[in-house]
Amino acid sequence: MFDHVVADIQANWFLYLSIPITGSVVGYATNILALKMMFLPLDFTGWRPLLGWQGIVPRKAGKMASITVDTLVPRLVTERQIYDRLDPQRVAQEIEAPMLELISHMTEDILAEFEPRIWETLPRALQQRIIRRIQEDAPKAVAELMAELRNDIENVFDLKDMVITTLVRDKRLMNRIFQETGREEFRFIAKSGLYFGAVFGVLQMLGWLFYQAPWQLPIFGLLVGYLTNAIALRLIFQPQTPLEVGPWRVQGLFHKRQKEVSRDYGRLIADEVVTPGNIIEAVLKGPCSDRVFMMIARHVKQVIDAQSGIARPLVVWTLGSRRYTQMKDAAVARLVAKLPETIHSVDSYAKEAMDLANTLSSQLATLPPAEFEAMLRPAFQEDEWMLIAAGAVLGTSVGIGQLILFGMFTG
Template sequence: MVATSLWQTIVQHPQFFAMLTIPPVTAFVTWVHVWMALKMLFYPIKFRGIRIPNFPFFGLPGIGWQGIVPRKAGKISGVIVDQTLSKLGSLDEFFRAMEPEQMAVFITDTVDKHLEALIDEIMLEHSPALWGNLPYALKRRIYVQAHKELPEIMQSLVTDLTYHVEDLVDMRQMIVNKMESDRRLMVNMFLKVGQKEIDFIWHISALIGLIFGVIQMFIFLVVPQHWTVPFFAAIWGFLTNWIAIWMVFNPVEPRFISYIKVFERTSGFPFIKPCLPHIAQLRLQGGFMKRQEEVSEVFAEIVVNDLVTLENIMNEMMYGARAAQTRELMKSHLYQILESPVVSTTLRVSLGRRDYGQLKNTIIDKSITATMVPLRDPELNESRASKIFGLFRDRIRELSPREFQNLLRPAFQEDETTLIILGGLTGFLAGWLHLVLVFFPSM
C-alpha cells in the first residue's frame, strides 16, 4: 500500500520522466568517470601537456597529465621493496639459489671462445705498435696461459661475488632504478597483478551509481530543487570511487558470517538452484587479498623475469653505486693472469713498468664488458629465473594479508585523494549536463 502510494506520487510529479532518468544516468556516468580515473592512474606513461617551470599542482611539470603510477614509479617501487620484497628474503639468498657455480661455467665457456680476440683488442688499444710487432710465438704463450687459468679464476671470482653480493648490490636501489628507467614496466606489473581488481572497481561502480541514483531520485522528490542534481552527483562521484577502492582492500583480515543457505550456484542457466537448507559461512575480505594464491604466481613471475634477474643484479654490481667495490674485488682475481710467470715476464719486458701498470686498468674495463655479454643471454636469465620462481611464489603466499596488500595498495594509495576528487568533479559536471539537457527542457 505504501509502495503504491509512493509510486503514484512519483508518477504525478511534473518532472516524472526527468526523474526516471536519474538512476540510469548516474550509473552510466559513474561507470564512465571511474573508468577515466583508473586510466588516469596508469596513463599516459610520459607527461603530455604544456611544461611550465615550478608548476605547483599534483607534482606535474606543467598543464597536462601523466599517470600517477609512472610519474611516481621510483617512490612506489621503493615502498613495494620496503614493505613486501624485503620480507621475502635477502639478495644473497636469491643469488645463491641461482646456482652461481653453473653461471661461472657458462660465463667461462662464453668468454673462452673469444678470449684471444679479447686479448688482441686490449693490447691493440693499449699498445698497437708493440702488439702488432710482437712475434706470434710470444702471443701464443700468453693465449695458452690465459686459456689455462681462466676457468679457475672465473670460478673463484663468481664465488667471491656471490659471498659479497649484499655488499655490492643495493636491491632496493636496483629495483627503483629499473622501474624509473622503464616506467611502462611498473604499469604492466600493476595491471598484471591487479587486473581483476581494476575491472571489479570499474564494474561495481555502475551498480553503486545505480543505487545512489535511486536515492537521488527520492531526494529530488522530497526536495524538488534543481541544484540537488549536480550537488548530489558530485557527492556520489566522491563516494563511488572511495567505496570501490575500499572494497578491493577491506576487510584486510577475513571475517566469516554464518547464514542459512537455501540456494547454490551452478555453471549454467539459471545459475542458481535450490538446495537443502544448511548453515554456511560467508567470507568477507578485500577482493585482492582473496586472490593471494593466484596473485602469488603472477607476481613471482614478474619479479624473477623483470626485477630480481641475473642481468639486473650483475648490471647493478658492475655499473651501479658500488661499482668501485666490484672493481677492487675483480682485480684480486683477474690480475692472477698477469702475475703468472709466463705472462708477467713477456709483458713487463715488452711494455715496461709504467705501461704494464696502466694495462691492468684496461683489462678490468674490458673484462667487465666481456663478462656482461654472457650475463645478458636470455637463455641463461630464463634458466636462473626458474631456479628462484618457486621460492618467490611460496613466500608471497606465506605473507600475512596486511603484508600482501602492499603489492597493489601503493598504486592506489599514492594519490587516492586525487582520484576521489576527480570523481567528485566529473560527477558534478555530469550532473550539471544532466540538469541542462533533461530537466530544463522538461519544465
C-alpha cells in the first residue's frame, strides 16, 4: 500500500500540492468575504425578500447605534459633563463677530420687510445706530441664554438621541467606527484564513492519500470554510482575561489592545459624532427643540423690546400690535435658522474645552472586559452564523471543484 501511495504522489504531486494551497486560498477568501458581508453594501442590493444582501452593520445601524449609546451614556459621559465644560462668557466672545454681522443683516432685512417706508426714510446714521444698539445687547443675551440652558441641560439636550440620529443617518460613519477601532482584528481575520486554511489543507491532503472517498474533498472544503471563520472570530474575543498556557500568555486580540482601541474609539466619537456642530443641531432640532426655541425667543424679544425704548409705543402704534409681534417672531425664526452656521466659530474652543476624546479614551481603557467587548462584539455576534455559513458554502463549492479536477487527472 505504501508503494502505491508513493507512486500516486509521484504521478500526481502537483494535485496533492494544490490541496494545502487551495485550502489556504479558500480560508483567506472566505474570511475576506465575511468581512465584506459585514459592512457592504450600505443599502440592500437584490430582490426582496428572498434574494439579496445588505451589510450587517448598515442593516442594523439603529441597533448598533443603540449599543454604542449604551456604552457611552451615561456611564462614560453625560449631557451635563459636556456642557459644564463650556464657559458662557467665552462662547459669547467666540461667536461675537459672526453674531454681530448676522444681527446687522437681520435687522435691516426685518425692518425693511415689516416697515419699509419708515426704514428707508431714516438717515443711514440712524439706521446704523439702531443696529448698533441691538448688537450691544447680543453678547449679554448669548451668555444669559447659555446660563439658562446649563440650568436645564437635561431637558434641552438629549445626548442619546443625538448619537443614534447621527449614526443611523450616516451608515458610512457607523462602518468607520467598527472598521477603524477593529482594524487589527479584521486584519487578523483575513490573515488567519491563510494559515488555518493551509493547516486544514495539509490534513485534507493526508486524508486523500490514504482514503480517496468522493465525499472527502467537499467535506474538507466545508470544514475549511466553516472553521477558518469560526476560529478567527473566537480568537479575537477569547479569552477575555490573560490566560497562562505554559510559557505563553494568551488573550483575545481585542482585549489585549484595549488601550489602543479606547484611544481610537474616543477620537472617532469626539471627531465625528459628539461634535460641537452635532450638539448644536441636536439642541436646535432634536426632541427638546421647542423648549430651546422658546428660550431663544424670549431673549431675542427682550432685546428688541429693550432697544425700542421710549419709542416702543410709537413702533407698536405704527406697525400695529399684531404686526410688531410678527416682526419679533420672524426675527427669532431667522436667528434660529442661521445659528448653526453662525456659531461654527466656536467649534475649536468647544472641542478643546470638552476634551471628549481624552475623557472617553481614559474611561474606556478601564472598562471591565465584558463591557469593553460589548463595543465591537455586536458587529459579529447576532449574525455571525451567516458569515460562517457563507464561508462553509464557498469552501464546499471549492471542494466539489477539486473533486472534479482530481477525477479529470486521475481518471
